[in-house]
Amino acid sequence: MSKxxxxxxxxxxxxxxxxxxxxxxxxxxxxxxxxxxxxxKETVYQYLFTCEVSDMKQIENDIKDEFRRLREEKSxxxxxxxxxxxxxxxxxxxxxxxxxxxxxxxxxxxxEVVKIVKREKxxxxxxxxxxxxxxxxxxxxxxxxxxxxxxDVEKEINMYDAxxxxxxxxxxxxxxxxxxxxxxxxxxxxxxxLYFIKNFEKLGLKKLICTHYAGTVDLxxxxxxxxxxxxxxxxxxxxxxxDSPKGYTGSFDDPISLKILNEEADIVCTNPPFSRSIxxxxxxxxxxxxxxxxxxxxxxxxxxxxxxxxxxKVWAGFNEVYWFLTPKRELTRATxxxxxxxxxxxxxxxxxxxIMPLKKIPEKHKEYDDSKMLxxxxxxxxxxxxxxxxxxxxxxLNGLLEKGYKLLQDKRYTPYINGEECYARALVQKI
Ligand SMILES: C[S@@+](CC[C@H](N)C(=O)[O-])C[C@H]1O[C@@H](n2cnc3c(N)ncnc32)[C@H](O)[C@@H]1O
Numbered sequence: 001m002s003k004x005x006x007x008x009x010x011x012x013x014x015x016x017x018x019x020x021x022x023x024x025x026x027x028x029x030x031x032x033x034x035x036x037x038x039x040x041k042e043t044v045y046q047y048l049f050t051c052e053v054s055d056m057k058q059i060e061n062d063i064k065d066e067f068r069r070l071r072e073e074k075s076x077x078x079x080x081x082x083x084x085x086x087x088x089x090x091x092x093x094x095x096x097x098x099x100x101x102x103x104x105x106x107x108x109x110x111x112e113v114v115k116i117v118k119r120e121k122x123x124x125x126x127x128x129x130x131x132x133x134x135x136x137x138x139x140x141x142x143x144x145x146x147x148x149x150x151x152d153v154e155k156e157i158n159m160y161d162a163x164x165x166x167x168x169x170x171x172x173x174x175x176x177x178x179x180x181x182x183x184x185x186x187x188x189x190x191x192x193x194l195y196f197i198k199n200f201e202k203l204g205l206k207k208l209i210c211t212h213y214a215g216t217v218d219l220x221x222x223x224x225x226x227x228x229x230x231x232x233x234x235x236x237x238x239x240x241x242x243d244s245p246k247g248y249t250g251s252f253d254d255p256i257s258l259k260i261l262n263e264e265a266d267i268v269c270t271n272p273p274f275s276r277s278i279x280x281x282x283x284x285x286x287x288x289x290x291x292x293x294x295x296x297x298x299x300x301x302x303x304x305x306x307x308x309x310x311x312x313k314v315w316a317g318f319n320e321v322y323w324f325l326t327p328k329r330e331l332t333r334a335t336x337x338x339x340x341x342x343x344x345x346x347x348x349x350x351x352x353x354x355i356m357p358l359k360k361i362p363e364k365h366k367e368y369d370d371s372k373m374l375x376x377x378x379x380x381x382x383x384x385x386x387x388x389x390x391x392x393x394x395x396x397l398n399g400l401l402e403k404g405y406k407l408l409q410d411k412r413y414t415p416y417i418n419g420e421e422c423y424a425r426a427l428v429q430k431i
Contacts (some may be wrong), residue, residue, distance in 0.1 A: 004056040005103070006093055009033060010081060017333070018048060018081040020063055020089060022056035026103070042242070048106045049090050055098040058364070065378045066092055068337060080333055084298070089425045095415075095422035097364065140253045142274035146324035146334055147295060149189040156292065156338050157195065157269075158212050159318040161383035164267070164290075164342060165203035170196050171265035171289075173252045174280075178231035178242065192269055193229070200233045201305070207232050210266060211257050213250035215275075226250015252276075252343065253283060261287050261299040269293065271336070278304045285313055290342050294321055297337035300393040301412045301424055309396065310407040316397040318348070337397060349398040358382035369415035375425065383430070390415060390425040404431050 002024045009019040009030070024027040033045035053059050064071065067089065070080045079089065091100055175196075177191035190215050196208045208231040215312025226248045232239040252272065261268065261283070268287075271294035272280040284291055285308060286318050297320060299305040308314040356367070360382040368374055374389035376382065381395060381403075389414050391400065399406065408427040415422045 004053050006051055006053050006056055006059055007047055008086070009045050010048055010091060012044040012046070017078050018086070020060075020077050020079055022060050042180055046106070047104055048086060049093075050107075051093060051099050052103060053093075053096070053099055059093060059096050059098050062364075062378070063089070063092065066394075068394070069145040078340060080335060080424060084285065091421060091423040094339060095417050095420060097367070099287070119283075138162040144275050144325050145269070146274070146332065146336075147327075147329075148201060148271045148321070149325060152319070152321050152323070153191045153195045153269075156317055157199075160292070161344055161345075162203065165205055167204060167206045168266035169207040169209060169264050171203060171260060171268045172210040172270045173212060173257055173261065174270045175210040176212045177208075177231070185285050190270075192271070196269070196377070197231055197233075198232070206266075207264070210249050211252070211254075211260065213252070216426065218262045219289055228256065252280060258283070263290065265289050267291065268363040281305060281308065281314075285341075290340075292317060292334045292338060292342060293342045295339055297335045297397065299339075299391065300396045303411050305409065306426070307410045309401065310410060314341055315344065315384065315401065316340075316349075318344070319324045320397075320402065341342070344399070344402075347402065350403065352379050352398045353381055353395055353400060353403060354379045355383050355403065357384045367417070367421070369417050370419065371416075372418060373413070373415060375415055375422075375428075386430065388427050388429045390427055392423075392425050395428075400428065406431050407430065 003191050005023050005026045006020065007023060007026060007029065008018050014408070016305055021029070030045065030047060031278045036115060036311065060077070064077075067079055070085060071078070079085070090105065094102065172190060174190040175192050175194035178189060193208070195211045196203070196205065200208065208229075210227065210229040210231075212227050214225045214227075225244055227242050227244045227250060228248070230239070230243075245256055248254060250256060253260075265287075266289065268284060268289055268291040275298065277295060280302075284293070290332075296303075300309060300316075305314075317340045321336030322333055323331050323340065324334055324336065356363075358374075361376060361382060365377045366374060366382075367378045367392075373383070374385065374387070376389060377400070379389070379395060381400065382389065388408050396407075405428045408429055412424040413427045414424050
């Protein structure tokens, strides 16, 4: 019988994704890739991981189920790629019952190339900076500049009961509300600001406030200048102000922004900067205000955020967000998800939870780790199991904690099977 392999391969032209495929002939497959030049002759494919397995189709299907959210298109086996995700794919494959042996794993990680634009400015030394510091800042800025698309804001907001907006002040505290004077088609304007301006009357809003952080400019210490934008519309008047108080940075933690948050805002809506996400979540939760925001879907299993989910202070919104816009308004992919503290009735994703007695869960989707902890996969949840068990982030995002189950600890759970580390999960228990 011919051997069976799973491989992860990546094109040099598309380092944000990878293909997870199956083959009976590993060598031939890579040769095919290298001769298949596609759109560009310079495209080179390389293996990131290869292994031998006993049932490649089964593993391939289980990968499709497990990493459904990270799959780019339904018709292709392309998945999002970054160092952490790659580790998760490999851990999943290696802890699968059909895994036989590893053949190759690429250990050096692709470095991110950050382009810094040269300007007529004082030297780094004159500005008291080191090259390392500027690189760190540049990287942060790059990761933060993922803009939300209008259709994603619309799709999520449409899911909530219209009543929640009535007479409310919406605060978008990481949002450029008016682009600049050259921006005739609103391409620099935040989709959140545009959405609430366009739907102000329909939602019955009282006020929209957007604060804009001028942080990117500050990369070269040109001095940030934030502003507060206020919009009010009634049948008889439209009021629109832009104010740049002296010394105001526009940061969500600037005293002026905090004052608006605590004293004026009713509902906060935005996609905050990735690099400040932990601080952002703390400030927002401490304010006690309602919110609908975008963050990375992986935070459900990230220790800084798990307590919010465990204490039922936050839960997933309705939708995932795959596509964002770069500052050049080109589409880029990331694994975003909406999070909120506004009650959600009849979550459509409940149907993805397969809650049933343990003995009805197919054998291949349940197993016990080295410490006898039950692990269930593919959305299967035991309805009659009294002890703790471990699930991936998907059931949590699909509303498991609203179905009579609770998170047990403030950290994630890392199972080991035959001494091999498996990908991280959350420990839950039926209440
Ligand atoms: C992920 S982007 C999203 C922008 C916009 N909210 C949207 O959804 O399109 C996050 C934005 O926050 C800005 N930002 C970075 N640090 C900030 C801070 N401390 N306070 C407020 N905004 C910040 C970034 O410059 C970036 O434009």
